[in-house]
Amino acid sequence: MGEFWPVTDVLAYLAGRWSVSRSVRDLASGTDGQFTGTTEFRADTEFTGTTEFRADAEGPGGLLHHESGTFVWQGVARPAERTLRFLPGPGGTARVRFADGRPFHDLDLTSGRHVADHPCSADLYRGEFTVRDSDHWRTVWRVRGPAKDLVLRTDYAREG
Structure with a gap:
């Protein structure tokens, strides 16, 4: 199958x-940081978004993505967490939203790889998503603009 592992249904996979x-x-600045923790994708029973967000869904659906762990930056460890919503999209894809419902990006892993852009003020976030196998995937976000010049590389491994 080559370098990437195709995913026919992103919500089922995640x-x-x-x-x-x-x-x-x-x-x-040359500064490095590290986050370690867990992410859970579970049924999103709280979201009651508009039909714009779920045009392809049959009733409520999607996954609530909750990440929590420890972020170490300049030698200081702090708790960190975030929540996203992954809503059903056409053909096994997903529409990723911030916790408050604002659009973030779409996610299509049918080829095992996807590139998404998200403008944030004057900065541009460009994410590359790659699936290695049934239990491992990666995101690399490159953030460029007047306020930020970052690379965020995240590796995910399925837990038992």
Whole structure:
């Protein structure tokens, strides 16, 4: 199958618990950080978004993505967490939203690889998602703009 592992249904693939290891590099300052923790994708029963968000869904659906762990930056360890919503998209894809429902990006892993852009103020986030096998995937976000010059590389491994 080559370098990437195709995923026919992104929500089914992501469902469950994953260990997370993320490196964060500030290219402007040369500073490095590290996040370690877990991500859980579970049924999103709270979301009642508009039909715009779920045009292809049959009733409620999607996954709530909750990540928590420890972020170490400049030698200081702090708890960190975030929540995203992954809503059903056409043909086994997903529409990724922030916790409050604002659009983040779409996710199509049918080829095992996807590139997504997200403008944030004057900065541009470009994410590359790659699936290695049934239990491992990676994201690499490159952030460029007047406020940020970062590379965030995250490896996910499915937990038992």
